[in-house]
Amino acid sequence: MNKPDRILTDVASYRAERPLVRVNGRAYAWPKHPAVVICFDGCDPAYIDAASAAGAIPAIDRMRREGFAASALAAMPTFTNPNNVSIVCGVPPAVHGVSGNFYLDRDTGAEIMMVDATPVRAPTILAAFSQAGAKVAAVTAKDKLRRALGHGLDGIAFSAEKADEATDAENGISAIGALVGRGAPDQYSADLSLFVLDAGIRLLETRRPNLMYLSLSDYVQHKHAPDAPEATAFMRAVDERLGRMIALGACLGIVADHGMNDMAHPSGEPNVVYLGDLLDAAFGAGATRVICPITDPFVRHHGALGGFVRVHLQRTEPSSTAVLNFIRQIPGVCMAAPREEACLRFELPEDREGDIAVVARSGVALGGHARDHDISQLSGERLRSHGGLAEQVVPFILSHPLKAGRVESGAGKPLRNYDVFSVLLNDMKV
Amino acid sequence: MNKPDRILTDVASYRAERPLVRVNGRAYAWPKHPAVVICFDGCDPAYIDAASAAGAIPAIDRMRREGFAASALAAMPTFTNPNNVSIVCGVPPAVHGVSGNFYLDRDTGAEIMMVDATPVRAPTILAAFSQAGAKVAAVTAKDKLRRALGHGLDGIAFSAEKADEATDAENGISAIGALVGRGAPDQYSADLSLFVLDAGIRLLETRRPNLMYLSLSDYVQHKHAPDAPEATAFMRAVDERLGRMIALGACLGIVADHGMNDMAHPSGEPNVVYLGDLLDAAFGAGATRVICPITDPFVRHHGALGGFVRVHLQRTEPSSTAVLNFIRQIPGVCMAAPREEACLRFELPEDREGDIAVVARSGVALGGHARDHDISQLSGERLRSHGGLAEQVVPFILSHPLKAGRVESGAGKPLRNYDVFSVLLNDMKV
Structure with a gap:
């Protein structure tokens, strides 16, 4: 007789072996396969629609067809930092404190960068899993966000922007140029995002983390409308990389931090x-x-x-x-x-x-x-930008279908982008 | 030795005796004292503020000081029926289906009154408690709402509007004029609401229900701004009756179905x-x-x-x-x-x-x-009316304080008016 206690074929027994990881009042199951959450910065649903119509995103189309696809609400205000922090903490800004890039200290009148001032007030899901023994990696476009998200993370955390400066001591990894095959990209380029995804692919191939967070840049979406050739080309390049990750056995969860809207008059003058x-x-x-x-x-x-x-x-x-x-x-x-x-x-x-x-x-x-x-x-x-209610609806796409009865419509709470770790780890049928 | 199994001094032992009542995915503890939820129709927070400043609402002021007071969000759209049904079901319109007074059937083009067409899609908390053996009463201003809320309720359910027509068979009670001391009020009057409250007081005195729901009318708020003498007089009259109920040993939870805003130009012309x-x-x-x-x-x-x-x-x-x-x-x-x-x-x-x-x-x-x-x-x-986001913030006031740690700010979900039964029954320190 084989050792039956080692045959982990169902989630219940798997969970019995690995206790749930609890963070900020929510519980997360241990990933059975590499679980990758992608914050697709500025990916308004219109970019998915346009790229899909153009036949440019077969991997995302397949996820939407065979996995799970819904709309979700981003955290308000619909800016990058509040939403990235909400996603990695699994809770809204009221809990973690990052409600914008900076705020006015009412006592002193000083303008204070939120992610510089103090550590984020809440622990991240990434930190909690790393401390529970999981292999965790986080790759961001910009280094400021990496510093905020990497707090307490005992693993790999670096940015595309500062990839060339990563050290084992600070980032849990070095020689990223050699890993990815090219040096740090221009921070004002589409490649800033693609570098993040390429790094994620290489980490899957070489380190196979249990949990990985990849946060892109909205450089392309700020410059180009969904039907622009530059947007389509970018969506195609992202999609190819998502397909690679799925082929490598990863379970993907994709959300955006915010949508993106044209804010100019017909004349072109900013409105x-x-x-x-x-x-x-x-x-x-x-x-x-x-x-x-x-x-x-x-x-x-x-x-x-x-x-x-x-x-x-x-x-x-x-x-x-x-x-x-x-x-x-x-x-x-x-x-x-x-x-x-x-x-x-x-x-x-x-x-x-x-x-x-x-x-x-x-x-x-x-x-x-x-x-x-x-x-x-x-x-x-x-001018194309975000921040209001009009940019709050974002895609929520998973590579695999959900277990029956999960994330039902009307469960009393709208689906939020910061539910993505919970749904990916707890509700996906894998 | 006294019978220790009958000494119910704490919630844990009390709950062990009476199981939680489960409705629409939420669980509710059995009330230890008569629990009364009041839907204060159209009670924009501005009415509370103005009446408090005028010294007209000592009972509400005391509740706010010694019990619990917060702002909550009503269900959208901020109309009476969706919110009353949300409150008695403990869930939003997505679950119970009542998203307005009527809707357009997309297949037939017919305009269908939502609360006439079919029973509400979700069971009510009132019905569930009545079926679990609790004494339950519901009194509404208008009879249409009584019919919707009374579905499945094995107890008392009548409206002020049709108080004179109540029968034991249909309403679980009759001779309401004799009970309250006056006949059914004019449906276009402040007394429509006061009659509901007076009936509630008399029910507390004579039947002592475990659970009671009292739903008022916004007749006064549609006609009068918060600082109008008519509004102050109405607030004073309501407040006196709330004080009476607390004196009778009831635990009160007060929410509104929606706020109320002036929608007229300075000239007086409706905007x-x-x-x-x-x-x-x-x-x-x-x-x-x-x-x-x-x-x-x-x-x-x-x-x-x-x-x-x-x-x-x-x-x-x-x-x-x-x-x-x-x-x-x-x-x-x-x-x-x-x-x-x-x-x-x-x-x-x-x-x-x-x-x-x-x-x-x-x-x-x-x-x-x-x-x-x-x-x-x-x-x-x-013109004073409601329906939009501007009327979504409503008062949420309890007669008693909360247990430590309940309804904390930033728990990941804003407080909703339809949480009132849950907070009243589960989280109040009594």
């Missing part, structure tokens, strides 16, 4: 509400301060313009109600909510929220003062 | 986007059909105008995208979402959703064709 200028004109300079939490040192393709800003009241007058009522009348604004409502509605941390959160209408960007936004960075291209 | 007229002008009469799901036979105070409508495409042209883009450009529109997005975002049932769901901006009402809305019903008063 921007400069809220700081409007508030100054209405209430006087210095009465309010507008924070654009999309702002980061890597803004060439959006001029720090997006669909969500925060307004801080700097004086006791005007009242919050007066400012709210003023903002709500501005064409181009979809919603203005006081802090408590914004935090309730969007699951945001109160200590990092403005007095008023403002969401743009679809197709409109919000800014502070016109003088502070360098739209010459757009080089004459149409 | 309405007649979407049907705009769509006809753009795409031709008959190309689209606008359904105002606030419409019901009881419309005198809002002219069937609210913050949410559904658009059904009647032909293959124009495309959904063309209509979406057109609607998104209309001033006064906050958001237009195709069916799949609307159902994901708002947890709505797909079979009863339009092709496009349209949400108004704060302060704006949406209608179909101007000719179909009789704003003379407003009798010269300012």
Whole structure:
């Protein structure tokens, strides 16, 4: 008789051997096969639709046909950092604290980069699995995000941007150029994302991690509409790499951090509400301060313009109600909510929220003062950006089907992009 | 020695005696004291704030101080029936199917009243407790809602509107005029709500139900702003009755089905986007059909105008995208979402959703064709209504504090009004 206690043919017995990994109030089953979550930065569902119609994404089409495909909601605001952190923590910004690229410290008036200031407030799923003994790897496009996501991760974590500088001590790996076959790409290029995926493929081939997180860049989507040849070519290049990973035996879960919308007038002029200028004109300079939490040192393709800003009241007058009522009348604004409502509605941390959160209408960007936004960075291209409710719907695609009864519609909670680790590890039929 | 097995001093032993009641995937503990949920129809948080400032609501103020008070999100669209049904089912419209007062059957083109057509698709918490042996009572303002909520309820269920017609066979009670001390009130009166509360008090005094649901009318809030003397008087009258119930030993949970906003221009003219007229002008009469799901036979105070409508495409042209883009450009529109997005975002049932769901901006009402809305019903008063995101934040107030660690902020899901039975029965420290 063979050793029956070693025959792990079903999840129950497998789970009995490997306890669930618990993080931030959720439990995750140990992956039976290499489990890869891809944050497809800026992948509005329209890019999938257009590329599929063009026949450019056979691997994704097959995942959608034979695996699982749904729409999910990203975390608000629909920016990169809040969503990447939400995905790797499995919880919204209210729990982990990263609700934008930076925030205004209400006590000091200082603008503080959120992922620089302190470690993310919640542990990541990646860190928890690594500490439970799993082989874990995280590869991001930008190094800032790698530093945030890599916290507590006892494994491999590096960025495409700084691939050439990776060291065993800092990144758990070195000589990435030799591994991937080329050096670190230009951070303003489609190759920044493809390098992340190529690195993931090589890690699957050489290290076979139990769990891997690959986070791309939205450089292409900021520059090109879904039906542009450049977008199709990029989708095709991504798709080829996803197919390679599945062929290597990985289970894939793909989500986006946010969608992407055109925010320009028919003339090509950016369609921007400069809220700081409007508030100054209405209430006087210095009465309010507008924070654009999309702002980061890597803004060439959006001029720090997006669909969500925060307004801080700097004086006791005007009242919050007066400012709210003023903002709500501005064409181009979809919603203005006081802090408590914004935090309730969007699951945001109160200590990092403005007095008023403002969401743009679809197709409109919000800014502070016109003088502070360098739209010459757009080089004459149409403004495409994200941040509001209009960019909240994202794809949620798995390589394998779900177990019966999982992720049913109407279970009382909409599917979120940050559910992807849970669904991939707990609900997939493999 | 006394019989120790009968000494029920803590929840654990009490629960061991009475198993949890499970409904729609949630579990509810048996109430130790009469548990009363009040749906305070149209009670925008502004009514609480204004009445509190006026010193008119000492009982609610005490609940907020010594019990529990938070903001919660109502179900979308923020209408009465979807929210009342969500509250008594503990789940959103995607599960129970009631996503408005009526819907357009896409196959037949017929407009069907949702709560008349078929029983609600999900069982209610009230029915489940009654079938588990609890004494349950439900009193609503309007009889239509009583019929929907009373389904499967083996107990008392009647409306203020038809109180004089209640029979033991149909309502589990009769002679309500004698019980309450007066006959059925005018359905267009503040007393419609006060009658519901007075009936609740008398039921507590005479029948002491384990579980009771009291659903008021928003007649006053549609007519009067929070700082109007009529609103203050109404809040005071409601508050007195809430105090009586607490004095009778009840545990109270108060939520609203929706908030309420002024939707008139400064001149007093209603601020309405007649979407049907705009769509006809753009795409031709008959190309689209606008359904105002606030419409019901009881419309005198809002002219069937609210913050949410559904658009059904009647032909293959124009495309959904063309209509979406057109609607998104209309001033006064906050958001237009195709069916799949609307159902994901708002947890709505797909079979009863339009092709496009349209949400108004704060302060704006949406209608179909101007000719179909009789704003003379407003009798010269300012239009006040609800239905959109701007009316989604509602009070969530309990008479007693919560156990440590319950309903913490940022638990990964915003507090919803339809969580009130769960929090009242499971999380309150009594």
